[in-house]
Each structure stands twice: as structure tokens, then as C-alpha cells.
Amino acid sequence: MKQVNIGLLGLGNIGTGTYKALEMNREHIERTTGLNLQITKILEIDTEKDRGIFVEPAKFTQDPEEVFADPGIRIVIELLGGVEPATGFMVKAMQAGKHVVTANKAALAENYEILTGAAREHGVSLRFEASVGGGIPLIAAITQSLAANEFTELQGILNGTTNYILTKMQTQGASYGDVLAEAQAKGFAEADPTADVCGHDVANKLSILLSLVFGERVKPGDIPTTGITDITKEDIEEAASQGCVIKLLASASRTPDGLVYFVQPSWVNKDHPLARVNNEFNALFLKGNAVDDLTMVGKGAGPLPTASAVLGDVIEIAKGV
Ligand code: HSE
DSSP states (O other), rough: OOEEEEEEEEESSSHHHHHHHHHHHHHHHHHHOOOOEEEEEEEEESSOOOOOOOGGGEEEESSHHHHHHHEEEEEEEEOOOOSSSSOOOHHHHHHHHEEEEEHHHHHHHHHHHHHHHHHHHTTTOOOOGGSSSTTSSSSHHHIIIIITTTTTEEEEEEOOOHHHHHHHHHOOOHHHHHHHHHHHHTTTTTTHHHHHSSSHHHHHHHHHHHHHOOOOOOOGGGSSSSOSTOOHHHHHHHHHHHEEHHHHHEEEEEETTEEEEEHHHHEETTTTTGGGGGTTTTEEEEEEEEEEEEEEEESSSSHHHHHHHHHHHHHHHHHHO
């Protein structure tokens, strides 16, 4: 069986979920792909924390150079989050000839050209399915199965934390603060949840989608963005009285004046497919000139759904290593 060694940067929520999912499905992965995937080095400062997994202490390192310099490591999974040092680490890994898999929407949205350029320059793969829509395989769909389409419209629920909060406020009359704490406990929220509730996380994801879907590079800071922090119980009741729910939407459409895009809380009619996307589920609606209307739905946050996308990328790369 082909063994492929992996370096993991970060054993936080998603790193732990990825480690767990790999152990949970190891036999299945070996049987169906013939791959023996081994995480042999882990960059992590906190080696004492009880994560509910067993990690041989010798795998831990606090020196990223140990991962980049290890000739046995072919794939580096970056799950540190944040723009830096994550971007620099990914570039170094690629310079060292390693393929990179990441879930890091902030780094990709900010440094898309640098990261994709480094992959091209060094002839390695850079895959990031987990960066948008968690477990929904939407990047693979857009870049492969739907690649022949020209798209005119995109609408998405792209943040699990805020969708969870809005759903609970709607269905249980819950208070904003209590539900945010719940979303954090479930591992949906960012380390700093203001990125979720202020809409910046969605802007990062929309920035990545604008490149892939429309071929237009827009930095997240240039996307008009409003979060859900000002949404009140009264707003939700008012929308409900008109047969609508409030969702934090990422939108983009081609108009005669060019591409128009924004992130904002929006009223969605209860009959619309996006109105029924609740809790940490995400959804992406696309209008393509060949495929027509298409909606993809799935869990957009949480350690295991995100790990599903991370490991899918790893397996895809490992097949060709
Ligand atoms: N904080 C993000 C969310 C995680 O809630 O959707 C997944 O990108």
C-alpha cells in the first residue's frame, strides 16, 4: 500500500477533527483508495490539552522548519487560521516542494495571487475545498463539473455560526449572546467570533468565490459587508409577518454595469430554497448558462464536516504523489 506522509500545522478544532476523521475512516480510505495516510508531524504549541485523541508525543514540534525540511512529508495541511503566519508557512511549504491543503479562507482571500502563484511556480497542488462551505464540495463542483458554464448569479449562506444564531433566534426566540456561546461551544465560530457576526468571514468566502465563479479578483475589504449584530427579535418578527426569514447572504450578479456583490442580512421568502437552510448548514445557489439553476446544501461549519473536505483534498493529491 502506498504510504503518504503528512505534516499538520495546527491541532485546534479543525486540526483535531481532521486527525479524528482520518483515524475513524482509516480502514475505509485504505480499502477504497489504496492509500496509507500518515500524519507524521504536527506543529502545535499546546501539547498537553485533552483533545479526545491519542497523538504520539514525538509527532509534536514547535518549529515549522522541521515540517518544511522533512523530505518524507509530501503534503502539508495548514489549519492555523488567520492571514499570518499561515500565508508565509504555506509559501515555505510549497517552496520546499510540498503540496498544500488548507481551510484558511482569510489567508486565501487576502493573498490569493501569492498562494496560487507559489503553487504554480513550484509545481505543487494547492487545494482549499474546506475554505468555503465546510463539507459541501462546491469548489470541486465549480472548478471541475461546472467549469464549462458562464455564471450570471450567485447567492449563498456561507457562515454556519450566524445561520445557527439566526435560526435559534427565529425558532426559539433565543437571545443573541446565548446562541453565540452555543455556536462557539460546538466549534462553529472563529477564534474571534466578530469575524463571523460582522460578516467578514462571509466576505472572505465570497472573495474566493468571485475568483472561481466569475474570474474576478476582489479583496474582501472591497466587498460591501454588513453583519448580523444589529438584527433584533423585532426585525425577525417583522420579516416573519411578511412570510420571510432573515438570512445573512453573500450575493453577486453580473449586470450591464459590471459585477455587483455584497454581504448583508436579507429577507428571504419562506418558499425560497435558501429559507429552509438552517442551523450550521450552508448553501450556494448558482445560475449558469448551461446548467441553469443549481443549489448545493450541506454542513458549512464544525470539525468533522470541515475535516471531510480537508481529507478529500488530501486524498486527491495523495493519489497522484
Ligand atoms: N466560523 C465559520 C462558520 C467556520 O461559522 O461558518 C467555517 O468556515
